[in-house]
Amino acid sequence: MKFVTGLLQVAAITLLFLLGNAIANYASLPLPGSMIGLVLLFLLLVLRVIKLEWVEQGANWLLAEFLLFFIPSAVGVVDYKDMIGGQWWKLLAVIALSTITVMAFTGLTAQWIAKRRKDVPGESSSHSS
Amino acid sequence: MNLLLIPASIAVTYFVYWLNIKCYNRWKLVILTPILISPIVLILLLNATNTSFPAYYKGAKWLGYMLGPATIAFAVPLYKQFDVVKKNFVEILCSLTIGSAVAIVSSFLYAVWMHLGSQLSNSLVPRSITTPVAMGISKVIGGIPTLTAVFIIITSVVGGLLGTFLIQLLRIKEPSAKGLMLGMSALGAGIAKAFEMGELEGTFASLAMITAAIISIILASTIFPLLQGDLLL
Numbered sequence: 097m098k099f100v101t102g103l104l105q106v107a108a109i110t111l112l113f114l115l116g117n118a119i120a121n122y123a124s125l126p127l128p129g130s131m132i133g134l135v136l137l138f139l140l141l142v143l144r145v146i147k148l149e150w151v152e153q154g155a156n157w158l159l160a161e162f163l164l165f166f167i168p169s170a171v172g173v174v175d176y177k178d179m180i181g182g183q184w185w186k187l188l189a190v191i192a193l194s195t196i197t198v199m200a201f202t203g204l205t206a207q208w209i210a211k212r213r214k215d216v217p218g219e220s221s222s223h224s225s
Numbered sequence: 226m227n228l229l230l231i232p233a234s235i236a237v238t239y240f241v242y243w244l245n246i247k248c249y250n251r252w253k254l255v256i257l258t259p260i261l262i263s264p265i266v267l268i269l270l271l272n273a274t275n276t277s278f279p280a281y282y283k284g285a286k287w288l289g290y291m292l293g294p295a296t297i298a299f300a301v302p303l304y305k306q307f308d309v310v311k312k313n314f315v316e317i318l319c320s321l322t323i324g325s326a327v328a329i330v331s332s333f334l335y336a337v338w339m340h341l342g343s344q345l346s347n348s349l350v351p352r353s354i355t356t357p358v359a360m361g362i363s364k365v366i367g368g369i370p371t372l373t374a375v376f377i378i379i380t381s382v383v384g385g386l387l388g389t390f391l392i393q394l395l396r397i398k399e400p401s402a403k404g405l406m407l408g409m410s411a412l413g414a415g416i417a418k419a420f421e422m423g424e425l426e427g428t429f430a431s432l433a434m435i436t437a438a439i440i441s442i443i444l445a446s447t448i449f450p451l452l453q454g455d456l457l458l
Contacts, residue, residue, distance in 0.1 A: 106294065113293040126446055128361040130296035131438065137300035148304065155298035158291070163259045163413055164242045165292035166356055168285035170264035170378050172371040174271070174278050179372075183341065188383075190335040190349060191376060195384045195410050196391065197331045198353055202324035202433075203397045203406035209316040210399040 098153070105154025112137055230276075231284035238285050241266050253421075255385040258414050260378045292357050299435050306428050313401055313429075318440075320402070321433055324409040325441045328353035329449055344369060350449060351441065352376040355412060358438040362445045366453065377412065384411025385418050404429025409437050 116136065117129030125132070140146045173180075180187065245259040245266070271281055303310070310317065329350055336346035348368035351359035356377050360370035388407050397403050400423060407415035408430030416434060420427030 109294045109297050110291075112297055116293075116297070126361075126365060127442060128293075128357050130293040130357045131442065133293070133297035134300045134303075134435070137297050138303055141300065141304040142307070148301070151298075152301055155301035158295040158298040159302070161291075162295050164239065165288055165290075165295055166260050166374070166378065166413070167238055167242060167263045167267065168282060168289040169356070169360075169371055169374040170260065171267045171271070171281065171285070172278060173264070173375045174268055176369070176372055176375075179345070183345070186339040186341060187345070187349070187376070188379065190332065190339055190341065191352065191379050192383050192387075193335050194328065194331040194349075194352075195380055196387060198324050198328045198410040199384065199388065199391050199406045200395060201327045202320050202409040203392070203395055203402050205323050206316050206320035206402035206405045207397050207399050209319055210313075210401055213316070 102153045102157055105151050106157060107154075109133075109137070109151060109154055109158065230280055234281045234284035235288060237270065238263075238267060238288055241270075255382065255414060255418065258382060258385065258417070260413055261382050264378070296355065296357050299431065302428070302431055303435055306432065309428060310432060316401060317405065317429075317432060317436060320405050321409055321437045322440050322444075324406075324433075325353070325437050325444050326448065328410070329441070329444055330452065333449070333452060343367065345372070347453070348372040349376055351445060352380045353410060353412070353437070354441045355434050355438045358442065362442065366445060366449060380410070381412045381414040385414035388415060388418050400425040401429050405433045408433025 112133040113129055115129075116131070116133030119125070119132050120127055120129045137151065141148060141151075242259050242263050245257070245263045248262075249257045249259060267281075270276075271278065332349045332352055333346055336349045341349070344367070347366050348363055348370075350366060350368065351362040351373055354362065354377075356374055359373050359377055362368075363370045363373035384407070388411055391397075392403055392406070397406065403422060404419045404426040407419040407426070409415075411418065412434055416427060416430040419430035
């Protein structure tokens with residue numbers, strides 16, 4: 097029974113994906129259907145049109161196997177062997193450098209704001225500056 | 226024979242993934258992440274059995290299709306954690322806007338600096354965004370969606386490997402900051418890593434991936450065309 101419920105919930109979420117795609121097509125939005133579907137599902141939950149239990153199990157299944165769905169497109173790299181060829185080390189360098197840059201900026205900004213917010217209301221607890 | 230290939234490619238992909246997850250859970254090494262090892266194993270299998278990628282993809286694309294519904298499923302944790310989001314709204318919004326802008330600009334600048342050419346450079350730009358969204362953006366800005374998907378995987382693995390080291394180096398102590406930087410930069414593997422550190426870190430990492438996707442869509446269609454126009458022509 098639990099299996100059937102989960103399956104139906106996955107089907108419902110998939111319908112939302114089709115709806116998202118249709119909206120993106122119809123309104124010629126530059127957004128992927130999945131993002132529109134995400135916002136739709138979120139709004140449906142917040143506005144209490146649907147209950148969390150109606151989608152929770154199916155959503156958890158999909159999230160648990162999230163990495164599986166990446167694999168087929170990753171295998172597609174075989175078709176671009178010639179294009180990547182001798183440039184693979186440059187690509188790796190760009191990705192590694194840029195990833196480090198992004199991490200540093202994101203982490204330091206977040207930490208700076210989190211600390212400031214903590215310092216403001218609790219002035220007595222911290223004796224800095 | 227051709228008809229059999231469709232269920233077979235789905236079944237084999239799932240089996241390789243399942244086996245890979247077992248190994249990953251056993252040894253907990255980032256390098257064993259299923260988004261890196263499974264595609265490599267499958268490529269070797271295709272070579273060994275003389276199967277072309279289009280023949281394989283005819284069936285396996287249905288697994289890839291489920292990435293759409295799986296992205297929508299992120300609405301559920303987002304809804305459940307809505308109070309945390311509201312409480313840390315400024316921190317989340319500011320750090321991810323800066324992170325997304327840095328991701329787009331730095332990927333492109335480093336790529337131009339390395340003379341990678343416009344197609345590869347454009348494909349690198351959305352590499353810090355969750356795959357279904359990134360592939361869409363890649364197409365719009367003149368990249369190759371499949372290559373973008375591969376660059377995202379490399380990003381995720383590199384980010385997962387460097388994450389812990391950078392957190393120590395930069396002395397990041399706040400769980401929210403750790404989660405946000407991992408989710409922003411390393412996506413799937415980053416979220417997995419963040420959940421290993423703690424529930425709060427993991428939640429923020431998942432939040433980062435979704436929110437960054439929304440912010441990036443806006444940035445990629447506003448600031449990137451300017452950058453592209455200035456540097457590529």
